[in-house]
Amino acid sequence: MNEELDSQLSAMFDDELAPEECELLARRLSRDEQLKSRWGRYAVIGAAIRSERGVSLNPPLAGRVSAVILAEPALSGSATAHGARRGGMRWWQPVAGAAMAAGVAAVSILWLRTQGPLSGATLSAQLTPPTAVPTGVEASAPGAPASYVVPRSPAVRAVLVPSTTLANYVVAHSMVSSPVARRNLLSSLMTSESTNVASEAIRAAEDPHDVQSNLP
Amino acid sequence: MGADASDLSLVRRVQRGDKGAFDALVLKYQHKLVKLVMRYVRNPAEAEDIAQEAFIKAYRALPQFRGDSAFYTWLYRIAINTAKNAVVSRDRSPIEYELDRGNEESYDMQSRMKDAETPEGLVLTDEIRSTVNAAIDALPEDLRTAIVLRELEGLSYEEIAAAMSCPVGTVRSRIFRAREAIDRRLREVFEGGLGRAEEIG
Numbered sequence: 001m002n003e004e005l006d007s008q009l010s011a012m013f014d015d016e017l018a019p020e021e022c023e024l025l026a027r028r029l030s031r032d033e034q035l036k037s038r039w040g041r042y043a044v045i046g047a048a049i050r051s052e053r054g055v056s057l058n059p060p061l062a063g064r065v066s067a068v069i070l071a072e073p074a075l076s077g078s079a080t081a082h083g084a085r086r087g088g089m090r091w092w093q094p095v096a097g098a099a100m101a102a103g104v105a106a107v108s109i110l111w112l113r114t115q116g117p118l119s120g121a122t123l124s125a126q127l128t129p130p131t132a133v134p135t136g137v138e139a140s141a142p143g144a145p146a147s148y149v150v151p152r153s154p155a156v157r158a159v160l161v162p163s164t165t166l167a168n169y170v171v172a173h174s175m176v177s178s179p180v181a182r183r184n185l186l187s188s189l190m191t192s193e194s195t196n197v198a199s200e201a202i203r204a205a206e207d208p209h210d211v212q213s214n215l216p
Numbered sequence: 217m218g219a220d221a222s223d224l225s226l227v228r229r230v231q232r233g234d235k236g237a238f239d240a241l242v243l244k245y246q247h248k249l250v251k252l253v254m255r256y257v258r259n260p261a262e263a264e265d266i267a268q269e270a271f272i273k274a275y276r277a278l279p280q281f282r283g284d285s286a287f288y289t290w291l292y293r294i295a296i297n298t299a300k301n302a303v304v305s306r307d308r309s310p311i312e313y314e315l316d317r318g319n320e321e322s323y324d325m326q327s328r329m330k331d332a333e334t335p336e337g338l339v340l341t342d343e344i345r346s347t348v349n350a351a352i353d354a355l356p357e358d359l360r361t362a363i364v365l366r367e368l369e370g371l372s373y374e375e376i377a378a379a380m381s382c383p384v385g386t387v388r389s390r391i392f393r394a395r396e397a398i399d400r401r402l403r404e405v406f407e408g409g410l411g412r413a414e415e416i417g
Binding site: 006007010011012013014015016017018019022023025026027029030031036038039040041042043044045046047048049050051052060061062064065066068069070072074075076 | 221233264267268348352364373392395398402
């Protein structure tokens with residue numbers, strides 16, 4: 001037993017040892033029976049100085065508690081279970097998450113719909129009828145095989161980003177909402193915007209030069 | 217130094233599954249806890265039983281201990297509640313009372329056997345106390361003052377350093393040397409009866 005170690009033990013007993021040193025010594029104390037015995041005698045000395053009753057060098061209490069604790073499961077498992085319980089989801093958490101996601105989606109859609117011209121153009125980019133497209137392709141490349149090309153105009157491209165954002169919100173909403181709520185959301189979007197979509201599609205079909213002039 | 221750092225380091229070890237660290241906490245606080253419980257029950261054997269129950273409750277509740285308060289404060293509350301419950305349950309337990317009354321002789325025998333303050337126990341306690349006191353008297357004055365201020369008055373090393381006009385490191389060294397001298401004397405007198413703590417754990 002070295003003196004420095006015993007000196008540290010004495011200081012630790014008095015709560016006067018630096019925390020990092022306590023960590024190291026606690027590890028040793030829990031395993032070294034001689035050190036533990038000395039630690040126990042420091043407690044006896046203190047109790048004797050304070051003239052406490054029933055002071056014994058070998059109090060049966062510590063042995064009895066130790067015997068009971070030995071039969072108990074180690075606490076690391078309990079601590080893990082406690083952590084898992086804290087990390088696990090409670091019954092209301094999915095519901096709250098779904099409600100929050102639905103709220104965010106609804107607010108986002110309302111916001112997007114209040115953005116004026118963007119709203120109609122957004123849907124026109126997605127729903128432009130294919131009849132308008134081959135005209136543009138034929139005009140640019142005569143003799144080329146007819147292919148299905150979506151005309152790209154700066155006006156349309158500019159509104160693709162909000163369209164994607166909107167789609168993302170709808171997808172996010174659909175992941176947590178019920179099928180009925182999902183259908184309601186989509187059908188309300190479709191019906192409210194159908195007038196704008198139709199007019200955009202008709203305009204594009206009637207004026208191919210307008211589409212062509214918008215190609216990059 | 218970090219207040220309660222030593223207890224906290226032991227507590228953290230227990231929380232990680234090291235049961236040996238809990239022995240150290242029991243060894244440190246068993247006398248204090250029995251003394252505390254003795255405020256509620258007069259029978260020392262009963263006080264020991266309650267203290268034992270309190271320690272076991274504390275062990276089981278340790279995963280919930282976050283270190284917001286000092287470990288002893290937390291343990292103290294558990295012991296007080298356990299003692300209060302024990303007193304209430306004893307006072308409201310007619311069956312136990314009847315049994316006690318019906319088996320007075322057996323109860324007395326059990327009680328005597330469990331009683332820590334048997335004549336032999338009291339003699340041992342007195343012997344320990346007188347040995348410790350004799351060892352303290354034999355100490356150089358600076359060591360004696362340091363250990364008494366620490367153990368009897370409960371002063372911190374810093375407060376003792378201020379009282380004795382010396383550095384904190386000197387106080388630490390003096391208290392350690394005083395303990396070593398007393399411990400050596402105890403082991404000389406009670407050689408053979410001091411190894412029990414080594415069986416724990």
